[in-house]
Amino acid sequence: MTKQRWVIKIGSALLTNDGKGLDTTSIASWVEQIVTLTKQDIEVILVSSGAIAEGIKRLGWNERPDDIHKLQAAAAVGQMGLIQTYESLFAKHDIHTAQIL
Structure with missing residues (x-):
């Protein structure tokens, strides 16, 4: 049978959190659902947004910029x-992650 x-x-x-940083509780819930799928022998490829929102938080910006260069920096x-x-959430389930660039 093909996987x-x-x-x-x-x-x-x-x-x-409304575009202002990551909601780790929500992400943890998604990870749990993906772990359940992998236990059913389903291979999962995750495509995720969220980098810009996390960058805005880390850079201390109060709002999302319109400038493409600032958006790229935030991402x-x-x-x-x-x-x-x-990585940390999947590691709790002994699942290794990789990023496709």
Whole structure:
């Protein structure tokens, strides 16, 4: 039997505190659901938003900028926190993560 592969896309509205940093409780819930799928022998590819929101928080900005260069900077800074969050939550279940660049 061929293993199923699911691609799951989770948008910023489901992962952030109104665009101001990550909602780790919400992310933990998504991780739990994905872990359940992997235990059912389903391969999961997670596509996640949230880097810009986390970057805005880390950079101390009060609102989302319109300038593309500032958005890119926020995404670059926030990506670190996003990946660290996923890594630590999946590690609790002995699941290794990887980022596709």
